[in-house]
Amino acid sequence: MIEREQVLHVARLSRLRLGDEEIDTLAGELSSILDHVDKLAEVDIEGVEPTSHVVPLENVLRPDEPRPSLDRELALSQAPDPHDGAFRVPSPQAEF
Amino acid sequence: MADIELLAASGAETAAKIKSGELSADEVLAFWLDRAGRDRLNGYLWQADRDSARQGLGEGGPLDGVPLAIKDIFCTEGVPTTAASRILGGYVPPYTATSVRKAMAAGMPMLGKTNMDEFAMGSSNENSAFGACLNPWDTERVPGGSSGGSAAVVAGGLAPWSLGTDTGGSIRQPAGFCGIVGLKPTYGAISRFGMIAFASSLDQCGPLTRNVTDAALLLNVLQGRDEMDSTSVGIEGGIKAPDAERLDGMTFGVPRALMGEGIEAGVLARFEDTLIRIAELGGEIVDIELPHAGHAISAYYVLAPAEASTNLSRYDGVRYGLRASNEDLLSMYEVTREDGFGPEVKRRIMLGTYALSSGYYDAYYGRAQRVRTRIVEDFEKAFGEVDFVVTPTSPTVAFKLGEKTSDPWTMYLSDVFTVPISLAGVPAISIPAGLAEPDGGGSELPVGFQIAAPAFAEQKLLEASYALEQAIGFDGSAALEGGVS
Numbered sequence: 154m155i156e157r158e159q160v161l162h163v164a165r166l167s168r169l170r171l172g173d174e175e176i177d178t179l180a181g182e183l184s185s186i187l188d189h190v191d192k193l194a195e196v197d198i199e200g201v202e203p204t205s206h207v208v209p210l211e212n213v214l215r216p217d218e219p220r221p222s223l224d225r226e227l228a229l230s231q232a233p234d235p236h237d238g239a240f241r242v243p244s245p246q247a248e249f
Numbered sequence: 250m251a252d253i254e255l256l257a258a259s260g261a262e263t264a265a266k267i268k269s270g271e272l273s274a275d276e277v278l279a280f281w282l283d284r285a286g287r288d289r290l291n292g293y294l295w296q297a298d299r300d301s302a303r304q305g306l307g308e309g310g311p312l313d314g315v316p317l318a319i320k321d322i323f324c325t326e327g328v329p330t331t332a333a334s335r336i337l338g339g340y341v342p343p344y345t346a347t348s349v350r351k352a353m354a355a356g357m358p359m360l361g362k363t364n365m366d367e368f369a370m371g372s373s374n375e376n377s378a379f380g381a382c383l384n385p386w387d388t389e390r391v392p393g394g395s396s397g398g399s400a401a402v403v404a405g406g407l408a409p410w411s412l413g414t415d416t417g418g419s420i421r422q423p424a425g426f427c428g429i430v431g432l433k434p435t436y437g438a439i440s441r442f443g444m445i446a447f448a449s450s451l452d453q454c455g456p457l458t459r460n461v462t463d464a465a466l467l468l469n470v471l472q473g474r475d476e477m478d479s480t481s482v483g484i485e486g487g488i489k490a491p492d493a494e495r496l497d498g499m500t501f502g503v504p505r506a507l508m509g510e511g512i513e514a515g516v517l518a519r520f521e522d523t524l525i526r527i528a529e530l531g532g533e534i535v536d537i538e539l540p541h542a543g544h545a546i547s548a549y550y551v552l553a554p555a556e557a558s559t560n561l562s563r564y565d566g567v568r569y570g571l572r573a574s575n576e577d578l579l580s581m582y583e584v585t586r587e588d589g590f591g592p593e594v595k596r597r598i599m600l601g602t603y604a605l606s607s608g609y610y611d612a613y614y615g616r617a618q619r620v621r622t623r624i625v626e627d628f629e630k631a632f633g634e635v636d637f638v639v640t641p642t643s644p645t646v647a648f649k650l651g652e653k654t655s656d657p658w659t660m661y662l663s664d665v666f667t668v669p670i671s672l673a674g675v676p677a678i679s680i681p682a683g684l685a686e687p688d689g690g691g692s693e694l695p696v697g698f699q700i701a702a703p704a705f706a707e708q709k710l711l712e713a714s715y716a717l718e719q720a721i722g723f724d725g726s727a728a729l730e731g732g733v734s
Binding site for chain 2: 160164167168169186193230232244
């Protein structure tokens with residue numbers, strides 16, 4: 154069972170400012186999904202290696218040669234607030 | 250050539266007629282732009298015009314002049330790309346996905362960008378921030394998802410073929426629901442560069458087409474190693490058009506235990522019919538076990554959200570897309586993401602973050618990765634005994650809009666047959682097996698038949714699918730006028 158407090162904690166980690174109603178909805182939905190997911194405990198995984206990738210590949214390398222990167226103006230062209238050749242963001246503290 | 254013939258023609262047939270001079274690429278493009286312009290399914294989020302469709306085109310390519318619809322998850326330089334999310338509203342990428350670039354180099358004009366579930370998260374296309382897409386067979390029903398738009402436009406006569414992506418069934422399930430062919434290649438067969446990431450260990454690009462031959466032609470163009478995607482390896486020797494007529498000596502495994510409750514009677518009937526067709530063509534049907542496949546949905550809904558929660562951390566209001574607040578930095582992140590993401594995306598970010606958070610990582614993420622290993626082993630063992638694994642593509646035919654939106658898990662179960670294959674990373678195709686009434690009655694709707702093969706055995710998979718397709722003789726033309734107003 155996921156409590157409101159846990160939802161708020163995970164929302165902070167996820168950088169989501171959930172509305173009050175959403176917190177309650179998600180507490181219910183996540184609890185219900187995790188009830189199903191908890192059935193994974195029935196599988197014997199003793200000594201089983203985890204799979205993160207299915208195609209056997211190791212150390213895919215390329216020559217370390219300089220080449221042009223994305224043009225700065227182009228890279229900034231989609232930014233909400235480009236300024237002076239950079240991405241501008243609000244101050245970490247509201248009062249500044 | 251009469252318009253009605255062009256509408257019903259496959260991509261391969263149209264390409265041949267352009268090559269022979271019977272049709273000009275100009276008239277083919279004009280025909281399809283007109284059709285796409287009359288979209289009544291909300292299948293397209295963006296449509297090309299005569300000039301934009303031709304941008305970046307190669308000349309004399311093998312598929313010269315046959316237009317292609319592209320899921321809005323592929324970055325296209327100069328053309329809006331949203332992944333059906335508000336957080337990418339108005340985003341115009343500065344580069345083009347490798348798969349799209351290859352399609353253009355082969356001579357295929359881009360017809361438009363198709364609707365989808367937001368960030369490919371969903372099985373009904375109802376999670377699009379720009380409205381649901383409708384099924385051309387019955388506009389009160391969903392086309393499936395997440396590549397719902399890509400399936401609906403091909404089935405509904407708004408495009409000759411399309412590109413989609415499949416993470417847990419997002420090509421195969423909508424192809425099944427719309428009565429067309431959908432192929433998810435082996436993980437690594439096609440470059441993922443420029444494909445907006447959802448769950449990187451599972452995402453794969455693939456074609457949605459009118460028939461198996463078209464799927465083969467597109468796969469041949471799309472596959473290959475790409476230095477921009479270090480997980481791409483391509484398919485050795487490429488892919489040629491299939492021509493098998495028989496299935497002699499081939500064995501087809503049926504995981505009966507996986508096909509328990511929740512399968513509609515009509516779906517099961519078409520599945521059994523298809524097994525009879527296989528036997529008539531000389532194939533052998535064998536019962537097999539996939540002992541851990543029943544846990545696939547649970548493992549998937551830990552692994553895919555975990556990967557999604559990290560992939561989607563890039564949407565922070567700094568470099569592109571929506572910025573919803575300028576109060577202070579933390580508020581800017583939180584309010585932008587709160588306003589920009591839809592409910593299913595937030596649900597999965599929350600689920601994934603929870604599964605990766607301190608104290609829960611081993612219990613959820615670590616365990617799910619180990620269960621995935623068990624499922625990979627199940628398929629390895631099965632393919633030691635049989636050539637193919639077959640199931641219905643989905644337990645039901647296309648369901649009604651709103652029917653499964655109240656309970657996330659009910660929606661997730663729509664992918665019960667497609668997800669195990671995704672976790673194993675092997676290729677699978679959905680071909681139309683005929684029509685069936687939904688449980689509870691109503692007009693008949695398409696049923697998909699799924700065939701999975703060992704990793705990189707796409708040629709063999711396409712040969713068997715082609716032989717079976719000829720024997721089934723499915724006719725999807727009833728839906729071809731369903732897409733236009």
